[in-house]
Amino acid sequence: MAKIKYSRVLLKLSGEAFAGKNGYGTDPAILKHIAGQIKNVSEMGIQVAVVVGGGNIWRGAEVARNGMDRVTADYAGMLATVINALSLQDALEKLNVVTRTQSALEINRVAEMFIRRRAIRHLEKGRVVIFAAGTGNPYMTTDTAAALRAIEIEAQVLLMAKNNVDGIYSADPKKDRNAIKFDKLTHLEALNLRLRVMDATAFSLCMENKLPIIVFDVESPGGIEHAAEGESIGTIVTSEV
16 A cells, blocks of 8 residues: 555535536435545545535525625525535445534534544544534635634645546636646745635635645545545645745
């Protein structure tokens, strides 16, 4: 077995990753694909935590633009992430992966409250930990939650699994054929270029704490496994020049 670069990773799954090509809801085939890769990574001896988005069900910022109170809309979005977390938990448990879901909102019938020390202990025991409900605060994206949780649990890398995008580009590759893919960037370069792969708050947190980010396509064969092993895939963002 190849030498493993990271012993603890945090995987960020966007809500769109759950939807696949459907664009909405959950694609069972995609969910099974993701769960199978997480299982393989865990069986390598790598500790895996996951932050899930909810954009396949609800997008608080967009709903707020149509007139709904932004704080209420964001809390509804947090509940959407809980739905995705439970879906992923079920898919993993069907593969006999011991899993714990922790929520930033109190919802104790279906998930533990997020407690940093407990989350780390679960990881040390080889359990996959899924973080739901973002940071528990409105106006904060799940990208920010992913950066924050990765730093809190002392993950060595943040794996950003994107839907149908295989890295960071100079422009949206779906709209601009001349978009250039970056193999490597620094956090500062990504911020200065205003690349929208994740929000500025999340980038700043990663830069301040020197947390590397790997951006790759969730549907890439073995993509999660390759990224977790530290292989060359997608785009890597580091503090190194």
